[in-house]
Amino acid sequence: MPNRPARRVPEATVARLPLYYRALVEAADAKVTTISSERLAELAGVNAAKVRKDLSYLGSYGIRGVGYDVEYLLRQISRELGLTHDWPVVIVGVGNLGHALANYRGFGERGFRIVALVDADPAKVGQAVGNLCIEPLAVLPRLVREHGIAIGIIATPAFAAQEVADRLVDAGVGSILNFAPAVVTVPPTVSMRKVDLAVELQILSFYQIQGGGPPGPSAAELGAPEAPGPT
Amino acid sequence: MPNRPARRVPEATVARLPLYYRALVEAADAKVTTISSERLAELAGVNAAKVRKDLSYLGSYGIRGVGYDVEYLLRQISRELGLTHDWPVVIVGVGNLGHALANYRGFGERGFRIVALVDADPAKVGQAVGNLCIEPLAVLPRLVREHGIAIGIIATPAFAAQEVADRLVDAGVGSILNFAPAVVTVPPTVSMRKVDLAVELQILSFYQIQGGGPPGPSAAELGAPEAPGPT
DNA sequence: GCATGTGAATAGATTCACAGCG
């Protein structure tokens, strides 16, 4: 244990750690053993100063005059992000989106495994999706307990989202990813992130009208060589 | 035309306009004619000071001592977000996710209409999804021209994302929503937003480990009565 | 009187630029 993991990692930094993680996995796959903040920045699509600042919140994991050891840094970031754990996930709401999420490869790859599907619609309960069977909302507490589920995904229509969130929280889930286009509130002990597809399009629509894209060096500076080999 | 639309709307504000829009639609549906910044804040899941500051960037659309006229404010925000236009959208990559997005209601509701589906896989070309037929990548320029497409959605695997983005840009698309877990760069004239599902889960995983959620009044203050009527 | 609109204060994030060290 070479270095204290620093006091508090800023939110913006946390949101970028997964990008560094992905970039480092690519680098490791390409047999790169050492990487500079500049190269890592290119691969992650940010700038080098940010990379160094961000990594400095985790500890002094680099070697001056050289760069970062890819494998070592990867381990540190994995640990920080909790990717050494396995994270069983439940999806609530198996409509279009829930269905796609259930089949989505790319979760499993990083330790997130969909272990249960839940839907309030009695007509859907019992149906199989992939190798899972849709369960009724009522058994949520048991599912959470038995599988040790800590993360729930809400993929219901908007009107059901708050109720589902409440049930997830009651069942003991500590993190929620909400795809429903609704304001959902949870106790401060629970973390929640929102993904709203219509909101994203509306933001694009705004900039489309205003001409040009959002402010800042949206590409230019980042416009460096893309990651090599197949991902 | 009562008021100059103010100089430059901050990025963070732009990202919240869709929330106000949604909240105002709900209020209008509930026959509310006038709304205070405080109530609007509740419905949108933010705080009142932010609402007032944000709206002030658009102009002085409120009435002191009273609040905002719901219909009027709704029109102003719609105009600002370009929701008075119709936005034809193309989805590139019709796998699990692309398929779900193609069928997703909730886009169409706000003027975003999927008018074309494109996939590089010859085996998929020709297949019908909903009332659309999957087209080959080669015809992208024609599709963009004929439908007046300004927004493209990338739902391909990571390795194809940059190439698809380049083709979208070449074809004349001005905005891109990228679901592929890859760094993609576009010219500064094009706006792009990313949605990465694995990244979201990794962020949640971080906070799950750290105990408690992210800093700030993640709920408490926002924990006000949820929107009433069915959404 | 009361809720907006906004300058001023604060907090947070990004960038700069260079000291420090391998």
Added chain:
DNA sequence: CGCTGTGAATCTATTCACATGC
């Protein structure tokens, strides 16, 4: 000598608090 790590400077966003005007 080169690249990290980091204080200081800058920029952006949020929050406060109150003058303003209906």
